[in-house]
Amino acid sequence: MKQSLLIIxxxxxxxxxxxxxxxxxxxxxxxxxxxxxxxxxxxxxxASGASKLxxxxxxIPQSVSVITNQQLQDFQLxxxxxxxxxxxxxxxxxxxxxxxxxxxxxxxxxxxxxDGIGLPLASGNNHAGEDTAIYDRLExxxxxxxxxxxxxxxxxxxxxxxxxPTADDQLVVNGTYGSWNSGRVEVDGSKRFSDRxxxxxxxxxxxxxxxxxxxxxxxxxxxxxxxxxxTDDTTVSLSHSYSNNNADGNLWGALPLYYTDGxxxxxxxxxxxxxxxxxWNVIRNNTVVELDHQLNDNWQIRSTYSxxxxxxxxxxxxVFGTPDRDTELGLxxxxxxxxxxxxxxxxxxxxxxxxxxFDRDHQLVAGVNYAKLDYTDKSLYDYTTGAGFPAMPDxxxxxxxxxxxxxxxxxxxxxxxxxxxxxYVTGRFNLFDGFHxxxxxxxxxxxxxxxxxxxxxxxxxxxxxxxxxxxYRVLPHVVAYASYTETFQxxxxxxxxxxxxxxxxxxxxxxxxxSEWFDGRLLASxxxxxxxxxxxxxxxxxxxxxxxxxxxxxxADGISSNGFELDVAGEIYEGLNVxxxxxxxxxxxxxxxxxxxxxxxxxxxxxxxxPFVEGLSTGMNMRWQDxxxxxxxxxxxxxxxxGDEIVTEQDAYAIVDLMARYNFNDDxxxxxxxxxxxxxxxxxxxxxxxxxxxAPANYSATLSWAF
Numbered sequence: 001m002k003q004s005l006l007i008i009x010x011x012x013x014x015x016x017x018x019x020x021x022x023x024x025x026x027x028x029x030x031x032x033x034x035x036x037x038x039x040x041x042x043x044x045x046x047a048s049g050a051s052k053l054x055x056x057x058x059x060i061p062q063s064v065s066v067i068t069n070q071q072l073q074d075f076q077l078x079x080x081x082x083x084x085x086x087x088x089x090x091x092x093x094x095x096x097x098x099x100x101x102x103x104x105x106x107x108x109x110x111x112x113x114x115d116g117i118g119l120p121l122a123s124g125n126n127h128a129g130e131d132t133a134i135y136d137r138l139e140x141x142x143x144x145x146x147x148x149x150x151x152x153x154x155x156x157x158x159x160x161x162x163x164x165p166t167a168d169d170q171l172v173v174n175g176t177y178g179s180w181n182s183g184r185v186e187v188d189g190s191k192r193f194s195d196r197x198x199x200x201x202x203x204x205x206x207x208x209x210x211x212x213x214x215x216x217x218x219x220x221x222x223x224x225x226x227x228x229x230x231t232d233d234t235t236v237s238l239s240h241s242y243s244n245n246n247a248d249g250n251l252w253g254a255l256p257l258y259y260t261d262g263x264x265x266x267x268x269x270x271x272x273x274x275x276x277x278x279x280w281n282v283i284r285n286n287t288v289v290e291l292d293h294q295l296n297d298n299w300q301i302r303s304t305y306s307x308x309x310x311x312x313x314x315x316x317x318x319v320f321g322t323p324d325r326d327t328e329l330g331l332x333x334x335x336x337x338x339x340x341x342x343x344x345x346x347x348x349x350x351x352x353x354x355x356x357x358f359d360r361d362h363q364l365v366a367g368v369n370y371a372k373l374d375y376t377d378k379s380l381y382d383y384t385t386g387a388g389f390p391a392m393p394d395x396x397x398x399x400x401x402x403x404x405x406x407x408x409x410x411x412x413x414x415x416x417x418x419x420x421x422x423x424y425v426t427g428r429f430n431l432f433d434g435f436h437x438x439x440x441x442x443x444x445x446x447x448x449x450x451x452x453x454x455x456x457x458x459x460x461x462x463x464x465x466x467x468x469x470x471x472y473r474v475l476p477h478v479v480a481y482a483s484y485t486e487t488f489q490x491x492x493x494x495x496x497x498x499x500x501x502x503x504x505x506x507x508x509x510x511x512x513x514x515s516e517w518f519d520g521r522l523l524a525s526x527x528x529x530x531x532x533x534x535x536x537x538x539x540x541x542x543x544x545x546x547x548x549x550x551x552x553x554x555x556a557d558g559i560s561s562n563g564f565e566l567d568v569a570g571e572i573y574e575g576l577n578v579x580x581x582x583x584x585x586x587x588x589x590x591x592x593x594x595x596x597x598x599x600x601x602x603x604x605x606x607x608x609x610x611p612f613v614e615g616l617s618t619g620m621n622m623r624w625q626d627x628x629x630x631x632x633x634x635x636x637x638x639x640x641x642x643g644d645e646i647v648t649e650q651d652a653y654a655i656v657d658l659m660a661r662y663n664f665n666d667d668x669x670x671x672x673x674x675x676x677x678x679x680x681x682x683x684x685x686x687x688x689x690x691x692x693x694x695a696p697a698n699y700s701a702t703l704s705w706a707f
Contacts, residue, residue: 042068042577042605043523043570047139047159052116052350052365053428053438058514061438061469061481063089063142063527065567071579072132074607075621075659076176076673076700078184078206079129080138080158085623085655086603087140088567088581090156094684094694096251097215098280101125101687104142105531106561106587106597107155107506111145114160114286117304117348119371119418120152127312127340128245128282133186133204134223136163142565143529144487144508151420151446154487154506154531162239165198165227166190171707178673178700182208196229211695213272214249214400233294239287246281249274249400252316252336254690256395257683259325262635262646267395269681269693275317275335276400283311299353308344315407319392328394335381335388337407342375350424363428365440371420377452378413382406414452421445426467434473438483441466446490459490461503478515484508493537493553501555507532522570529565533558533589559589563599575609591631596686598625607659615663624654630686648691653682655694671702 044066047057057064065088067077077083081100084090090109093101101124102109110120132138139161144154169191176184184206192198204221225239251274255267286308294300316338321331350367382388382405390402426440447460469483488503495501512527536558543551563585572578581603587594607619632646656678661671676697683691 041521041571042071042579042607043521044068044137044139047141052352052367053363053426055428057523058479058516058525059436059471061471061483062145062510063512063525063529063565063567065089065140065142065569065579065581067138067140067579069136070577070607071605072135072137074617074619074661074671075605075657076671076702078132080126080132081129083132083138084140084158086579086605086621087138088603089142089565089583089601090140091598091601091625093687095125095688095691096254097210097212097692098128098247098250098282099125100129101685102156102158103597104156105154105529105563105585106559106593107153107531107533109153109155109158111152111157112160113157114288114306115162115304116159117306117346117369117371119344119346119373119420128247128280130284131204131206131219131221131243133188133221134163134202134241135160137161143483143510143531144485144506151444152487152489154508154533162225162241163188163200163202163223164225164237165192165200168192173705173707174702175704176700176702178208179698180209180211182206182700184208198227200225210249211270211698212249212251212274212692213270214274214276214278215247215251215272216249217245217247219243219245235290235292237288237290241284241286243284244281245283246279248279249276250278250280250314250316251692252278252314253318253320254688254692256319256321256323256331257630257648257689257691258322258632258646260322260330260636261325261639262641262644263325264648265323267693269696271395272400272692273317273319273395274400275333275402275404277404278315278317278400280314280316281312285309295353298355299351301349301351303349304347306344306346308346310340310342312338312340314338315404317402319395321392323395328396329392331392331395333388333390333392333402335405335407337380338377340375340377342373345372346370357429360430362430364426366425367423369420369422369424371418371422373418374416376413376415378411379453380407381410383409412453414450414457416448416450416452416457419447419449436471438467438469438471444488446488448490448492455492457492459492459500461488461490463488463503463505475515477517478513480511480513482509482511484510491535491537495554496540496542496552498552501537501553502535504536504555504558505534507534518571522568522572524566524568526566527564528562529585530560530562532560557589559587559593561585561587575611577607579603579605595629595631598628600626615669617659617661619659621657621659622654624652626652628686630689632689648683648686648689650683650686653680654678655680655682667706669704671704673700673702675699 047064067083081092084092089104091103110124139159141157145157171189174186187203190200202223206219209216221243223241227237229235258264288306291303316336318334319331323330347370352365354363385406387403387405422444424442428438430436442465445462448457450457465486467485471479471481473479485508487506490503491501493501508531510527510529514525516523535555537553538556540552540554566582568580583601585599602624604622607617610616629647629649632648635641635644655676658674658677663669679697682694684694
């Protein structure tokens with residue numbers, strides 16, 4: 001596969017050999033070659049986020065797909081929302097412009113890790129997105145990832161693998177200009193200073209307007225990674241990333257989806273509920289220190305410490321109510337000032353290596369993990385000046401002009417600490433030819449202390465999370481696998497005896513087939529999964545008529561889902577790279593969740609190097625989902641159809657993006673990208689009772705220089 005000039009040269013993965021390592025045997029040389037092929041195409045050969053064992057994906061008994069660096073570059077997937085739109089089984093719920101939920105297999109995705117460590121999202125959603133420029137690739141491990149997380153939902157884990165110094169000096173500059181005056185400059189450089197010291201740095205500046213009225217963003221990203229070899233066996237690295245994302249005219253909430261008579265609204269795609277003074281600023285800093293030591297030829301020890309701090313400040317405007325179909329009136333504005341700070345301290349230490357038992361080679365990973373999250377947030381309102389609750393005009397005509405409130409009333413908020421202590425062990429045992437078993441577990445000690453918006457969050461649990469997976473090579477290029485693992489999530493609800501309910505648990509079972517084709521250039525997999533949620537807190541019927549502080553709960557079955565996934569990635573034909581994913585599943589236990597969650601999704605990406613025009617590549621990126629809906633109550637008594645159910649519907653739709661790239665020479669290339677080329681009008685999500693429309697057809701061009 002030829003290397004595209006837009007693609008940043010090979011970045012070694014977290015456990016790969018760096019430029020200073022000198023291979024001593026054939027096995028090491030083959031491993032380096034696998035990494036190179038992985039980066040250049042759409043076929044990821046290995047992933048470590050599922051177990052910390054650096055295994056070929058075909059040998060991992062779980063559904064794993066990877067969004068490679070080439071895919072990110074081909075379609076200018078510069079933020080994680082756009083990137084995860086392409087991932088098999090992942091549904092991106094854009095509920096607002098700067099707040100996003102993610103779901104997989106019917107459950108919220110809350111576990112996001114960087115190089116294999118992290119805590120679940122504090123609020124269950126992501127604010128302001130995150131730029132992909134500093135990441136080499138994204139690993140998506142679907143189902144419960146019991147070994148590496150344990151806490152959270154049995155949905156998926158997203159593992160971000162950061163860029164590291166490359167084997168050779170390089171500098172790549174990308175300049176992008178697109179619709180709505182969108183401009184972006186990205187600089188990525190790697191430098192070898194000596195045989196023992198190297199560095200990589202990334203800088204991004206982006207300024208974008210939008211199809212949405214009043215909405216625009218500006219973003220700056222800076223990243224540096226320093227790597228030094230203290231000895232032939234010991235490597236230390238220090239890295240820091242900074243991002244500053246400032247949004248003006250951002251949505252808080254979204255458009256009303258129905259009129260008082262139950263009929264559907266149909267606003268223009270640019271219609272926004274934001275005030276002209278609305279803003280949301282998110283600043284993130286993340287410092288990581290890593291130390292690797294090779295104990296001998298077979299064993300190594302690795303430690304990581306990460307400090308991450310987020311600072312958010314916003315002034316928000318929310319529109320609520322139900323408009324009249326004839327007058328478009330009946331809505332009310334609602335303003336709030338919001339501030340959020342959080343700090344993550346994460347430490348991970350593990351030992352990994354190979355050992356021999358009964359004349360067979362096996363692998364083992366054992367480690368400990370400590371994670372602490374402290375967050376505070378504060379909300380302020382305006383109850384006294386009248387500017388905090390204005391009556392709204394017709395949204396079709398509104399220009400966002402409303403008095404800016406004085407945020408000085410009704411202060412409320414939260415101060416919460418989450419702490420996790422864990423120990424884990426994983427063994428991969430070669431039981432007989434072609435048959436491997438991965439057996440392990442994770443012991444989690446989880447504590448939450450504090451209060452959030454007048455609700456006490458104190459809780460704590462200890463839980464052992466088992467993991468079992470088996471892989472059998474039924475043919476030289478085909479394996480069958482099965483796996484089972486769990487997750488848990490603490491609860492604060494009390495039972496009838498005033499005891500805290502046991503945690504809600506998720507159990508994930510999966511069976512599947514994986515196969516490699518065309519000398520390993522293409523990887524295909526199909527999986528059937530079954531997920532059960534147990535002990536979810538629901539109101540005890542015997543206390544439903546009591547005051548809220550006297551109501552009690554019982555544990556019951558929660559959401560369950562089952563279905564299958566198909567995933568194909570790699571070079572399907574000479575010069576043709578593809579990434580294909582199809583998901584089909586059913587949700588039981590919550591009719592609303594089942595209605596607003598697409599149960600069938602199809603993702604397709606293909607890029608072809610045109611053989612008769614040297615330097616030309618063309619491609620398509622498409623995502624399709626089936627129809628979704630949300631029940632919104634019933635029509636009021638003042639209408640002829642009083643009592644009829646109000647249902648918001650979004651028909652099945654597909655979003656199609658196109659790209660073309662031409663390499664003028666070895667150093668300069670031009671890419672043109674077209675997004676939503678069919679100009680599909682669609683609601684981005686029905687996760688909430690409000691929604692807004694996705695972007696219409698738009699375009700961008702990227703000029704790239706490689707030095």
